[in-house]
Amino acid sequence: MRLFGSMEIKDNQLYIGGISSKELVEKHGSPLYVMDEALISKNMETFKAAFKSDRFQTEVVYASKAFLTTGMCQIVDRHGLSMDVVSGGELFTVKSAGFPMEKVHMHGNNKTWEELEMCLDYGIGEIIVDNRDELDKLERVCREKGKKINVLLRVNPGIEAHTHEYIQTSTYSSKFGESIFDENIKDIIKKFIAAEHVELKGFHCHIGSQIFDEKPFFAAMDTMLKFIKQMKDEAGLDTTVLNLGGGFGVYYFDGDDAVDFEKFCKEMIKDLESKLDEYEIDLDKVIIEPGRSIVANAGTTLYTVGGTKVTYSGKKYVFVDGGMTDNIRPALYQAEYEGVIANRINEKTEDLVTVAGKCCESGDLLLRDVYLQEAKEGDILAISTTGAYNYSMASNYNRIRKPAVVFVKDGESKVAVKRESYEDLIRNDLKLY
Numbered sequence: 075m076r077l078f079g080s081m082e083i084k085d086n087q088l089y090i091g092g093i094s095s096k097e098l099v100e101k102h103g104s105p106l107y108v109m110d111e112a113l114i115s116k117n118m119e120t121f122k123a124a125f126k127s128d129r130f131q132t133e134v135v136y137a138s139k140a141f142l143t144t145g146m147c148q149i150v151d152r153h154g155l156s157m158d159v160v161s162g163g164e165l166f167t168v169k170s171a172g173f174p175m176e177k178v179h180m181h182g183n184n185k186t187w188e189e190l191e192m193c194l195d196y197g198i199g200e201i202i203v204d205n206r207d208e209l210d211k212l213e214r215v216c217r218e219k220g221k222k223i224n225v226l227l228r229v230n231p232g233i234e235a236h237t238h239e240y241i242q243t244s245t246y247s248s249k250f251g252e253s254i255f256d257e258n259i260k261d262i263i264k265k266f267i268a269a270e271h272v273e274l275k276g277f278h279c280h281i282g283s284q285i286f287d288e289k290p291f292f293a294a295m296d297t298m299l300k301f302i303k304q305m306k307d308e309a310g311l312d313t314t315v316l317n318l319g320g321g322f323g324v325y326y327f328d329g330d331d332a333v334d335f336e337k338f339c340k341e342m343i344k345d346l347e348s349k350l351d352e353y354e355i356d357l358d359k360v361i362i363e364p365g366r367s368i369v370a371n372a373g374t375t376l377y378t379v380g381g382t383k384v385t386y387s388g389k390k391y392v393f394v395d396g397g398m399t400d401n402i403r404p405a406l407y408q409a410e411y412e413g414v415i416a417n418r419i420n421e422k423t424e425d426l427v428t429v430a431g432k433c434c435e436s437g438d439l440l441l442r443d444v445y446l447q448e449a450k451e452g453d454i455l456a457i458s459t460t461g462a463y464n465y466s467m468a469s470n471y472n473r474i475r476k477p478a479v480v481f482v483k484d485g486e487s488k489v490a491v492k493r494e495s496y497e498d499l500i501r502n503d504l505k506l507y
């Protein structure tokens with residue numbers, strides 16, 4: 075298993091943030107989401123330092139869908155990043171954490187009336203409007219409240235990125251945004267420009283997630299710049315902000331060629347600057363929205379092994395006390411991960427096993443056909459790179475209690491989310507009779 079951030083091996087054990095896996099599980103129980111705070115901070119600072127230009131303002135917006143808790147909002151705030159939210163729930167969390175509302179960007183392809191009202195009541199910085207109908211909705215809410223709001227229009231530049239089809243967002247049939255190839259696009263932009271309560275600041279695009287190949291990002295950027303020029307010339311677009319979204323691929327398992335985001339951001343800025351000259355346009359601000367690349371490698375899930383089984387066909391399973399309820403990604407995207415027996419990490423990895431969770435689904439598999447140290451009941455299994463889209467996509471299936479989340483740093487662990495209790499499971503249930 076590749077080690078990230080503060081991970082180290084001492085006394086035959088995996089340590090994260092200066093604490094052994096055994097101590098973490100003894101103190102906080104299992105399964106346990108462990109977040110390496112120093113690595114999250116480092117990633118944020120890297121993005122901030124690398125995504126800078128003398129030519130235009132830049133803004134790094136953390137895509138909170140990847141992982142959001144109140145404590146995470148505090149970390150994002152400490153590092154001066156902005157925040158992208160896509161629902162009333164994310165927005166409420168961010169507001170309740172005391173995060174500055176002017177740095178919040180609201181997304182979503184189907185914002186409800188209630189969510190649009192929240193955006194205006196909370197005074198958020200910007201709404202990314204998904205489509206022409208949403209503009210009408212937003213105008214109505216603004217009119218009723220006597221308020222104005224800055225917006226970007228999400229457009230689809232039609233760039234196919236090589237990633238799982240479920241997480242591509244810029245194919246011609248994607249549900250997100252208005253296509254730049256729509257025959258009415260000029261009129262749509264004019265409608266935005268003419269809108270009384272809405273200030274169109276520019277455009278947003280996001281081509282997908284977990285993308286390794288850098289070419290589609292550059293292609294999207296180029297297409298967007300040409301589109302901006304066209305809209306300036308043909309639709310009278312004035313000030314311009316360009317938000318290029320997120321999607322930078324990270325390492326999960328052997329063979330993944332992660333985007334070096336420091337180098338990539340610098341190249342992106344250089345390319346943008348030279349294209350602005352080439353196309354004779356100016357941008358006021360360029361924004362990126364990394365989610366996964368900030369938190370994925372900083373997360374490790376610790377499980378307790380309940381036992382093993384060899385099937386009639388000879389397949390060996392290791393059973394753990396979590397599964398698809400805390401990590402849906404293998405079942406949803408056939409995602410692959412790396413794992414180790416964290417309390418005997420130096421032992422040889424000679425046992426070919428599949429790690430299964432405890433849900434009533436044959437597809438509830440966390441690691442498929444991997445070599446591990448020989449696992450026994452009571453061992454701790456660590457799976458790395460679970461910081462993004464694990465906790466945030468956790469489910470209620472089989473009423474398995476959701477794990478606690480702890481942040482670790484310099485030998486200290488802080489609980490960021492308490493483990494769900496049995497009482498929590500029925501807290502909102504009402505008897506019908």
Ligand SMILES: Cc1ncc(COP(=O)(O)O)c(C=O)c1O
Binds near residue numbers: 140320
């Ligand atoms: C609009 C938007 N911005 C940013 C992101 C973050 O993407 P990632 O976590 O891959 O960086 C997403 C998710 O794919 C998204 O839909």
Ligand SMILES: N[C@@H](CCCC[NH3+])C(=O)O
Binds near residue numbers: 139241283284403462
């Ligand atoms: N949830 C997805 C990615 C979607 C990103 C948000 N648009 C994942 O786990 O990889």
